Amino acid sequence: MIRHIVMFKLKENAEGYSKAENLERVYNALMACKNLPGITHFEVIIAGDKLEASMDVLLDSTFIDKEALDAYQIAPIHEVAKELIGKVREERVVFDYVK
Incomplete structure (x- = not known):
């Protein structure tokens, strides 16, 4: 199993949308x-809101193997x-590991 964790910090405005609108767009796309x-x-x-977070979006996913992650x-x-x-992102952080 491969654990794939990615975090994104979004720009305040991008693509003609506010950060809140882009958060919804990113959520739906993922x-x-x-x-x-x-x-x-x-x-x-x-x-x-009102909770501490350095990033705006967290993707937490697990794949059966490296080949499945590569196909994804x-x-x-x-x-x-x-x-x-x-x-729409300002920053991206990724951490993959074998579970």
């Missing part, structure tokens, strides 16, 4: 990927999410 083959766990979390990375629906996130 959640569209949740049923791709090889995923055993997939959760997208948006930072809560190039899946067309994930490419759509990556394109959107690339335009």
